[in-house]
Amino acid sequence: MSEQQKNDNLVEIRHLKEYFNVNVGFFKSRPLKAVDDVSFTIKRGETLGLVGESGCGKTTVGRTILNLYKPTSGEIIYDGKPIKSKSDIKGFRKKATMVFQDPYSSLNPRMTVSDIIAEPLDVHDMYKSKEERRERILELMGYVGLNSEHASRYAHEFSGGQRQRIGIARSLAINPEFIVCDEPVSALDVSIQAQVINMFDELQEKLGLTYLFIAHDLLVVRHISDRIAVMYLGKLVELADAKEIYDHPQHPYSKSLLSAVPVPDPKTARANKRIVLSGDIPSPLNAPSGCPFRTRCAYATAKCAEAMPELKEISSGHFAACNIL
Template sequence: MATMEREKLLEVKNLKKHFKVDRKAVLKAVDDVSFDIYKGETLGLVGESGCGKSTTGRTIIRLYEATDGEVLYEGKNVHGKKSARELKEFNRKMQMIFQDPYASLNPRMTVKDIIAEGIDIHRLAKNSKERNERVYELLETVGLNKDHANRYPHEFSGGQRQRIGIARALAVDPDFIIADEPISALDVSIQAQVVNLLMKLQKERGLTYLFIAHDLSMVKHISDRVGVMYLGNLVELAGSDELYEEPLHPYTQALLSAIPVPDPEVERSRERIILEGDLPSPINPPSGCRFRTRCPHAMDVCARVNPKWQEAREGHWVACHLYDQEFNKEGK
């Protein structure tokens, strides 16, 4: 992997996001997560519901204030006090695509006004003619046409709406897009349309993506590198081929083996690692390694010590005592 020489676009350092549930309990949705995103790549973020992957995305784009840690975009901190001008500048560089194509478009606005929202806020068009032209151009970019501009969201299918959401994000010419489960609400054949569109746009515009999803096969398809989250922690991060071929963390292994493959022959002969039990509550997570309650390889040390986030191989990061020289004397 030639990732080392590439330019870092976004650095996430020890990011924490805690939510107060009531006076005593704190939900640690994201707890000490660090990773970098390089220019022009797609970083996939996978995990099951409640693992904090969406919260991570939303905290990066400032929809949530970070509890601790920092997010650096081109070396500049994203969080903290900012002037209105700085904020606007930042809003143009980083955009987001949302999960639910039904809830992510205002039902009372026409498609034209929805797409032009960014243009209006940042005053990117001098007059309404220019504004219209920009909107038509964006509609064409995402495979729709200007006949659609004056219609309302409820007239469109899920896939079409999702493309309108993409057009809205593109309107401000961002460099970095966070895609928060953009395809999980769509049908299989439509998912492929949206993923192809995202990949085409990346090629044409040199976009960088953070692609959040729970569908591992789609994430592998679109991502250069993939991070796996479990209960607010990042447990493994590696190039997507490497991660799928040689997963190191027991959770990643279980997750990969759990995906049903659309191939009956493979399914019949496959040995699955079936994880026992359910996800523990993130309000009161297990001590030490959070995965230890379901881990088939759990050791004594796992309950006592938090596993270190370390580079087990070049470009392959993992947080597990099995790969820590200090604790793994028994070998394995």
């Protein structure tokens, strides 16, 4: 791989919209704007963290990128090629996979571990002999630190952390370039979280993976991400390098979100002022006009109600969407 290619954007999302129709009356339905006009890029080999509170559309972004939901509009460009037709998607499935949030429901209870891990191989018919399949399974289990004796067992015989490793092994089966990690550690307890996070780091180094890391645990995201995107009510509000966004958040929502991060040092914690927002997150079914954050924003003006502010580059590589910046 040449240096030029390495700096390429592996995944590029342009004006992605994903609306779901929600029945509100007997015959009436209204669009729920789960993701509304989101654009960003992910560079080859980097980890983009995607944060935001529950229900802001993080997971939907991840699933729509993988075409598990058909995008309402917008473009997904992978490795320079737009993913549109069925054959594009078929090829794309061999390069991009997903790790799921809940290690309990993401593994079929009726399949053995080896069948679960080999499922993508079986679907794409990616081996020639039974022997080759078995070797690949053992190799994958080795990557994620599972014992080869576990291969013939069923998922319910494992702990949460082990189950998540099985899920990760499955997503690595096809030798992917890009993995969407949908809150992969939020269902695990803290000590296991650390192990799994470190494993993600090691695998990235070893296999040259690119991650879209969706999480709501801000410390985890800070640890693993190169860049971080903040979402609010289906819209991207800020995007910057991990360090930059933690040290100098610009958007009022990011500021408040990051002030909620617990600091393990009481002195700094006392010095930091927690910005507490008033009110609740509005229902995405009738989101406020213009900037969705204006109902809870201390700096909101009449202008904010008119239109969603553009995502502006306020310093090198630091984008934010707010009228006051």
